Amino acid sequence: MSPRRPGEDELIARFFRPLATAPGAARLMDDAATVPQIDGRELVVTTDAIVAGVHFFPDDPPDAIARKALRVNLSDLAAKGARPAGYLVTLALPRDWTVDWLEGFVEGLGLDQEEYGISLLGGDTVRTPGPLWVSVTALGHAREGHVPRRHGAAPGQRLYVTGTIGDAALGLRLRQDERLTIDWDLRRDEREWLLDRYLLPEPRLALADVVSAYATAAMDVSDGLAGDARKLAAASRAGALIDASQIPLSRAVRRAVNADPDALVSALTGGDDYELLVAIEPSDAEAFEAEAAAAGVAVADIGALVDGAEVVIEQAGRRLSLGAGSFSHF
Known part of the structure; x- marks a missing residue:
């Protein structure tokens, strides 16, 4: 009973x-x-x-x-x-x-x-x-006075992300289709990594003070890096150019992408990463990277804000086609 x-x-x-x-x-x-x-x-x-x-x-x-x-x-x-x-x-x-x-x-x-x-x-x-x-x-x-909004960035500033991108999106796909473990040639620990990252995000609170000190604009990546970069850039009335080769991917995601190049689209457009996307003045980049490292949070410079309104992610000099670009409820 x-x-x-x-x-x-x-x-x-x-x-x-x-x-x-x-x-x-x-x-x-x-x-x-x-x-x-x-x-x-x-x-x-x-x-x-x-x-x-x-x-x-x-x-x-x-x-x-x-x-x-x-x-x-x-x-x-x-x-x-x-x-x-x-x-x-x-x-x-x-x-x-x-x-x-x-x-x-x-x-x-x-x-x-x-x-x-x-x-x-x-x-x-x-x-x-x-x-x-x-x-x-x-x-x-x-x-006070140091809360970075999405609209605070400007062309010329660098774009950084924390952690690794796409783990949760591929973890969700694994939950939906276990056969992908074989298709992506994943080891057991890599499969568990992706599943855990979907189930339990890691808020980057250790970086809060560093973000407050250096970010001109910031948001968390909840609906996919491609789409959220577009949101930040649009709020700041700018475009962005992102180098796909600089986007940090975990070993598990890299293995999946090597086996199935379409997995990269899922990784860049899927939600639930809960990493941070941060705009930084170039003159502050070195200090930001050093203080992030001291806080124990990995950050990667993935590109820059540019003039215009487009957000482009390039791979080997070619623009990636990412469809809708992000998760949306509606």
């Missing part, structure tokens, strides 16, 4: 109140929370939702679902040069939810709260006749 499912008040008290460790959370016994002000820093707020069957598989482990929901928001904070201060979560549970599932979900949140030094501040729990969905609102503090 499965454990009795609690009502909403008991659900909040039993599962979520232990996560509300910050004084401003008021132990989730009020309708609002407070976030302490930090002198010389401004509050940054972001929100993202993830939906079963769209952003994750319904049979994914509940702790991984929770951590992904939180981390995609922490990634947005990192792109704005902000350190996280806390978060709110709204959880829409389908009719067949279980106590065991919810215990796993809050365990995942607890693990990331400890890792990133944050607290739950509040939120809501509701029932839904449709699929499970989770919405997180994350709050952080950034140095």
Whole structure:
């Protein structure tokens, strides 16, 4: 017999109140929370939702679902040069939810709260006749006047990305078709790398202060590098020229691309990387690279903003054809 499912008040008290460790959370016994002000820093707020069957598989482990929901928001904070201060979560549970599932979900949140030094501040729990969905609102503090927007770049500035690109997109394709493991000639560790990168993104919070210090514009890569580069360039009223050979790819993605050149299109246009795309003045490039290395985050110079309105990704001097260029919900 499965454990009795609690009502909403008991659900909040039993599962979520232990996560509300910050004084401003008021132990989730009020309708609002407070976030302490930090002198010389401004509050940054972001929100993202993830939906079963769209952003994750319904049979994914509940702790991984929770951590992904939180981390995609922490990634947005990192792109704005902000350190996280806390978060709110709204959880829409389908009719067949279980106590065991919810215990796993809050365990995942607890693990990331400890890792990133944050607290739950509040939120809501509701029932839904449709699929499970989770919405997180994350709050952080950034140095006042140093929050890099998408529109702050200009022609001549360099474009950098963190980490490696395309792992999550190919990980998703593997989840959808296991035969690709053979088609791409992947080793077991390479297959697991791609699957893990889709399931659990790595927000680049270690780079937040460096982004704040040097970025003229920044965003996280959530809908594909090609499309997100286009968004940043368009917001800055510029174009971009990107060298595909300089885009950092993991060993697993390189193996897949060597076996199937079309995999490169998936890698450059697929979503869920949650790496950072950053515009830097050429005069700051050396310092940016050095401080990123000191922070333990790999960065790669992939091209530059240029005059015009086109974003072009070239390979061996030839323009790549990338179709729509990015993931879109609509």
